[in-house]
Amino acid sequence: xxxxxxxxxxxxxxxxxxxxxxxxxxxxxxxxxxxxxxxxxxxxxxxxxxxxxxxxxxxxxxxxxxxxxxxxxxxxxxxxxxxxxxxxxxxxxxxxxxxxxxxxxxxxxxxxxxxxxxxxxxxxxxxxxxxxxxxxxxxxxxxxxxxxxxxxxxxxxxxxxxxxxxxxxxxxxxxxxxxxxxxxxxxxxxxxxxxxxxxxxxxxxxxxxxxxxxxxxxxxxxxxxxxxxxxxxxxxxxxxxxx
Amino acid sequence: xxxxxxxxxxxxxxxxxxxxxxxxxxxxxxxxxxxxxxxxxxxxxxxxxxxxxxxxxxxxxxxxxxxxxxxxxxxxxxxxxxxxxxxxxxxxxxxxxxxxxxxxxxxxxxxxxxxxxxxxxxxxxxxxxxxxxxxxxxxxxxxxxxxxxxxxxxxxxxxxxxxxxxxxxxxxxxxxxxxxxxxxxxxxxxxxxxxxxxxxxxxxxxxxxxxxxxxxxxxxxxxxxxxxxxxxxxxxxxxxxxx
Numbered sequence: 001x002x003x004x005x006x007x008x009x010x011x012x013x014x015x016x017x018x019x020x021x022x023x024x025x026x027x028x029x030x031x032x033x034x035x036x037x038x039x040x041x042x043x044x045x046x047x048x049x050x051x052x053x054x055x056x057x058x059x060x061x062x063x064x065x066x067x068x069x070x071x072x073x074x075x076x077x078x079x080x081x082x083x084x085x086x087x088x089x090x091x092x093x094x095x096x097x098x099x100x101x102x103x104x105x106x107x108x109x110x111x112x113x114x115x116x117x118x119x120x121x122x123x124x125x126x127x128x129x130x131x132x133x134x135x136x137x138x139x140x141x142x143x144x145x146x147x148x149x150x151x152x153x154x155x156x157x158x159x160x161x162x163x164x165x166x167x168x169x170x171x172x173x174x175x176x177x178x179x180x181x182x183x184x185x186x187x188x189x190x191x192x193x194x195x196x197x198x199x200x201x202x203x204x205x206x207x208x209x210x211x212x213x214x215x216x217x218x219x220x221x222x223x224x225x226x227x228x229x230x231x232x233x234x235x236x237x238x239x240x241x242x243x
Numbered sequence: 244x245x246x247x248x249x250x251x252x253x254x255x256x257x258x259x260x261x262x263x264x265x266x267x268x269x270x271x272x273x274x275x276x277x278x279x280x281x282x283x284x285x286x287x288x289x290x291x292x293x294x295x296x297x298x299x300x301x302x303x304x305x306x307x308x309x310x311x312x313x314x315x316x317x318x319x320x321x322x323x324x325x326x327x328x329x330x331x332x333x334x335x336x337x338x339x340x341x342x343x344x345x346x347x348x349x350x351x352x353x354x355x356x357x358x359x360x361x362x363x364x365x366x367x368x369x370x371x372x373x374x375x376x377x378x379x380x381x382x383x384x385x386x387x388x389x390x391x392x393x394x395x396x397x398x399x400x401x402x403x404x405x406x407x408x409x410x411x412x413x414x415x416x417x418x419x420x421x422x423x424x425x426x427x428x429x430x431x432x433x434x435x436x437x438x439x440x441x442x443x444x445x446x447x448x449x450x451x452x453x454x455x456x457x458x459x460x461x462x463x464x465x466x467x468x469x470x471x472x473x474x475x476x477x478x479x480x481x482x483x484x485x486x
Contacts, residue, residue: 113455223460
């Protein structure tokens with residue numbers, strides 16, 4: 001179980017670690033396949049969570065919990081998750097090229113909140129790392145996730161987030177075809193998306209800023225574009241239902 | 244210098260730590276008072292940064308850098324900043340009640356990017372902690388910051404961000420008086436703002452989400468409201484200049 005802190009082992013085994021009651025609760029509630037739950041023997045809450053999720057409950061001493069948990073001072077529980085098969089979402093999605101696991105998790109959370117799916121590029125942060133899952137705060141089990149996505153098949157259109165020169169994020173509605181699903185490409189900091197990725201995208205979008213600061217945190221920038229996309233879809237559906 | 248990793252010492256001395264060339268560069272460019280810069284003796288870039296900022300250049304051995312730097316494997320430099328006097332921004336601002344230093348720094352960055360100032364509540368994360376400054380990515384030196392703010396004097400109006408029941412963030416323009424500066428109150432996760440703070444605010448705002456996820460990361464939520472506020476001000480100025 002301790003080995004699952006390494007990305008190679010997670011991928012080889014198709015497993016990931018869930019730490020803490022909040023994430024474990026979200027996984028069980030979302031119908032995820034939790035195989036085992038390790039917790040302190042007097043941790044009744046974790047034990048009942050394990051039973052609800054049809055996972056094996058394995059009571060351990062604090063030293064064992066410390067060895068298998070991704071953080072330094074775990075209060076338990078630690079769950080072992082069978083990661084769901086990678087599946088490209090059919091609708092709008094965030095396509096993450098970010099390397100920071102905290103930002104990646106924040107973006108999974110925002111995507112799920114705004115009704116979008118998530119895909120990660122080959123060199124991006126592992127969406128199933130403990131840090132990413134923690135920052136996702138349970139959202140991993142409330143959306144569709146694809147990993148290691150090199151290219152998106154039709155019919156997805158692509159929107160590249162760029163620091164300058166793109167269409168104003170507030171005017172996305174004017175250029176997007178509502179009949180296509182759209183993928184928002186979010187780049188890593190500070191370099192942003194690779195130049196050829198930006199050029200290959202159907203649309204470039206820029207969040208207008210003042211002059212004091214050059215760019216936003218990648219998690220914030222991607223979330224704002226997801227927010228605009230969700231608002232546009234909602235307005236579009238509302239106007240369609242009036243027709 | 245190592246003591247400045249503790250909030251009490253920072254407040255007692257009115258000093259803070261700047262780690263890394265990017266933040267130090269932003270501080271010097273923003274005209275901040277950098278008193279000393281510690282770096283490895285062959286670090287010419289840091290030395291020239293120190294001279295540009297009129298700071299004392301203090302070459303040190305790696306073991307010393309490791310002792311005074313806030314992170315574990317510093318590549319230098321570490322600067323000592325005289326924190327600017329706490330000053331309540333005159334215009335729109337984010338009033339942070341968040342405890343997580345990373346989220347607080349992300350919000351300082353977003354506030355500066357959207358032309359807003361920043362204030363922190365008494366129990367919030369220290370805006371001058373190394374983690375907050377790092378997440379701010381230089382934005383601390385591009386906006387006005389007030390710390391330990393218990394109440395905001397007139398003429399500021401207050402907008403509380405709430406998970407449900409507030410006015411839709413996309414419709415803020417319909418309720419805000421453009422002649423007042425507005426302060427956006429951002430709460431800590433997972434509890435949000437205290438109930439009496441929410442009730443006392445002039446406006447409650449909610450970012451509409453789908454049903455899959457209950458809330459956004461506090462840094463993302465506050466940034467989206469800042470984004471809406473900045474867009475509203477720009478549209479308001481544009482329409483005023485047409486009049």
